[in-house]
Amino acid sequence: MKKLSILVADDHMLLRQAWRIVLNSQPEIEVVGEANNGKEVVEKALLLKPDIVLMDIGLPLMDGITATLHITQKLPQVKVLGLSAYTQPSYARKMIQVGAAGYLTKNVTALEMIKAIEEIKNGRKYICNEIKENLSQQVFSEADDQPNINCLSHRELEIVELIRDGLSSKEIADKLFITPKTAEAHRYNILRKLKMKNTAALVNFINSQAQFV
Structure with a gap:
């Protein structure tokens, strides 16, 4: 052999x-x-x-x-x-x-x-x-570095939906009975938690999530 x-x-x-x-x-x-x-x-x-x-x-x-x-x-x-x-x-x-x-x-x-x-x-x-x-x-x-919607609080999830609907920080503030400054702070924290650079990237990400479809 x-x-x-x-x-x-x-x-x-x-x-x-x-x-x-x-x-x-x-x-x-x-x-x-x-x-x-x-x-x-x-x-x-x-x-x-x-x-x-x-x-x-x-x-x-x-x-x-x-x-x-x-x-x-x-x-x-x-x-x-x-x-x-x-x-x-x-x-x-x-x-x-x-x-x-x-x-x-x-x-x-x-x-x-x-x-x-x-x-x-x-x-x-x-x-x-x-x-x-x-x-x-x-x-x-790499998976751990991906944005995870589950890291957001209930209030932040509410704001995410309003951002997706095109509302400004002032409009979000009026709708949720909070100040525009608080609405801006929530928007900033959402972007930071989801590692997004801007609102456009955030909206694209939101639209890709089944729970927001």
Whole structure:
């Protein structure tokens, strides 16, 4: 049975040796070469035509993202698995955009690395658990920054409806039996709570909320 051939690219010899030991410990995997810069990994990929290239992003001479693009364009049958110290989802996205089949951070366990290689070998994509976790935190953080109508008081909700109906602060004051100054203060607080720059943005937001339709 033919072993899965892997080319390892990283500019740190110690890491290349460590990965070689981990990968060669698997009976179905064989490390067929190493590269310590981007140009070398492209040259060796063209020469060796491995099944998978384990690609560090921060390579000298040519970065791993550019090297991945060269390899995936010239050798579409070769799968590239990104491996980097960068834990931001944006780096994983960049690698996938240039054709990589997966992305791992250097915090992964040997077990997860082997799992990623297995997934890629079978034609699937793989993003490591750390990136998935960081991405979910990013999504929830962005969601927390979105305006939330539930943060408004009952009085502020009343004023929001009147603003949507086009009433001025004086007209709102007359309708609710408050002073124009108080109406203006409420308007200011509503804009601040909903992170709106002006009344036009507020009206657009109100019209998008089901409870005001």
